[in-house]
Amino acid sequence: MKMGEHIQLQRVIGYFHGTIFLFSIIIGAGIFIAPKGVLKYSLLNVGVSLSIWTACALVSVVAALSHAELGTTFPRSGAQYYFLKRSFGPFIAFFYLWIHLFSTPAGIAARVLLLAGYITQPFYPGCFVPEVPKKCLALAILLCLGILNARGVKEVTWFQTVSTVVKITVLCFISLTGIVLLVRGKKENLARFEKAFDAEVPDASQIAEAFLQGLYSYSGWGVLVRIAGELKNPGENIPKCVITALTLVALIYLLVNISYLAVLTPKEIMSSDAVAVTWIDRIIPSMQWAISIGVSSSIVSSLNCTLFSASRIYFVASQEGQLPLILSTLNIHSCPVVAVIQILIFASILIIPSDLITLINYVGFTDWILLGLMMTGLIKLRFQEPNLSRPYKVHLPFVFGTLAMSLFLVLTPIIKSPKMHHIYVIVFVLSGLLFYFPFVHFNLGSTYFNKITCFLQLLLNVSPADDLTTGIIHEESFDDLVNDY
Template identity: 80%
Template sequence: MKVGESTQLRRVIGYFHGTIFLFSIIIGAGIFIAPKGVLKYSSLNVGVSLSIWAACAVVSMLAALSHAELGTTFPRSGAQYYFLKRSLGPFVAFFYLWINLFSTPAGIAARSLMLAGYITQPFYPGCFVPEMPKKCLALAILWCLGILNARGVKEVTWFQTVSTAVKMTVLGFISVTGIVLLVRGRRENLARFEKAFDADVPDASQIAEAFLQGLFAYSGWGVLVRIAGELKSPSENIPKCVVTALTLVALIYLLVNVSYLSVLTPKEIMSSDAVAVSWMDRVIPSLQWAISLGVSSAIVSSLNCTVFSTSRLWCMASQEGQLPLILSTLNIHSCPVAAVIQMLIFASILIIPSDLILLINYVGFTDWIQLGLMMMGLLKLRFQEPNLSRPYKVPLPFIFGSIAISLFLILTPLIKTPKMEHVYGLIFIFSGLLCYWIHVHLNQHSVSFVKVTCYLQLLFNVSPPEDHNEGISTEKSDLKEIFL
């Protein structure tokens, strides 16, 4: 660190790289695996399936724009946590943190194993990949991303830009090729779209399940609120980035699904374990490696963005006193490296016994529980603190719409078709009550704990941010010329 520099999170991410971050985390493995799930719960109805993809884009835009008010009103890293603590109290904030402490590492572990499987599969043609090399490679990928994050924002943003360009090239190829094949295709391919709504129409429960499958491919739109403390002009850039990124993502997703359906029948998609691979087998088998490259780049960039944004959330929770103080410390690259290391340790533990990664299935619907809580907190704060400075103010119908959608997506599967994973998920979520009671009533800041924190600071070469309340630098840094 240069003499005179402060140890703080720096506002160095502009509009372009903010949009890249949204692309990176949203366009992950979802577009390669969710089409099958959406089609399944749409009763193989092509018209309903494409309509749900379009509706998911609208729902995600609605939720993201509503969510954006949090980051513009409280422009600090981990804004969701800080907002929930201020609006609904420390228990709800801990409840949100409790879910993220386990579901995020579980999701990271699952995607790391998926990525390792894609990379190692060509070395084991015609048979299953052994678990040991796959897990070792997943661990190696995970810790390489940790090292990259420890190097600071500059390296992370350039990595995201390159990996996003690769996966966008592959998705663009699929989209354009599918449209060309559809225009020049055979009559039966066109008939698939002309009679798009002729199949059975799904019921309300199936539509809710189809929405959850499609929304999985759009998940991650809240990343800019988590890293609001490192965004330039967050009140202006967060809404602009959300509108730009989600509009382009929606267009790409629709074109990719049309491309899949122009080559494969709904039944062929349902019988495929990897829709993109089956599509390429039918179109240009010799370019099979391109799909693997696209899937790999999509997963790794989404993983990297998740590690980057979640470490900021944990850093904020540490500053607020609900996680150990060491997690709020920064290294010479202004990175909360201790939070990154803790996340990687949790994810590594979940990689070793692979069945534990099923935890992500039990808490998959908690994203919409969290969004519902945030929208209720937003509504409460509108009436409780009407004079609070709000550079960007979302219309009230957007808030009520987001709450209604959250309730529909949470309650419909629970009431219509309850499953054991829903019960396990609720048990896990409400076990946070016990942990919160332990945290509040039994937390003892002993001398030995302070000594451990000091030793860890020396080990990682980290220090608390100079402005502990914010941890944000508003000054222009020497990196400004590389960001738009």
């Protein structure tokens, strides 16, 4: 990269590709492999289970529309982080960042291990996949995703479009097959729906757990707010993309679950680790390859979208001075490649342990804590800065409803059935103080970090973005650092 050449994040994602991004990150492996979580906490009550899937869709739409105001009011990448810093100050914003620094790589590591195991299993029929080849394949997949992201937004959107078309095709096949089976009206296909609500009804704690399971399948709807700095006309496109994508996802999810129940009994679903595979074995055993392609494309596209959007959070946090400056540099393809590399390094380290699910459980419910915090900040800004430009303004009942749901999902399990991992999460969050005060508040070691920044800029051929307003390495200071180094 030539000295004096300026780059910045490009607004190249329109309505169509924004909707594709939402599809990509929301529709992951869950709907193919583990829809039994809702059924489990619904006590195998089919009617309650389907009702919770419908309610989860409504909750997700309301929460996503409320959340969308963040990206339209502050149309920049990593808008959630910037919003929390403006609403509550740098201390709360750092805790949001601290959680994502570990939860995002952990989630990526768990999903890439799942994908690697799914790909390698056919080579080891009738036995467990050895850990070494599975983890080597997982590392190779991460490397490929990193190279793809480093190539820029256009290549990422092209890949997301192709992979999304593949998995939507597979889901539509499952949905239409279920509809055909129900229309034909065979007794065994209709049996589960004739007395759907006759089973035991779950209590409030179990309903909250079932909601968390269902809402996990809808997670990721905030991706457009993360990448708002690369969206065309975010004030208009973010709400439109949210409504379009979540409406279609909700319809597909409901039809897929109905299709599963039309073929399998609730007990059969509970005993299956891969519901979609069990379903296709019962219908067309020779079509297992289609489910394999659907699962693989879902995991890969969701991983890619997560990596793409999470790097933007670290990018803006670096701009705001809470992460090393090198993370806010861009390569010639306008990609924050150093932030991408950091996520991949963390995820690669977390691939080494064998049990990542426990780690994810420790930080999983913090998403709804953070969402409740954002809704509180949104209400706070409405009254503190009523004249702030808001191209899209959500109705306040939606915001209060999202806040109430957040409190319900977080507090109900803690009150009804407290567990040790709740304490672990609190300890983990508070441990961020050990890093916040010395490195952010008192800015210790800044000279040392500057020299490292200079070296990495030269090594990776990256430079600060044009839109940096604080903490920029200008050409003069860059020359000084080069001379010092």
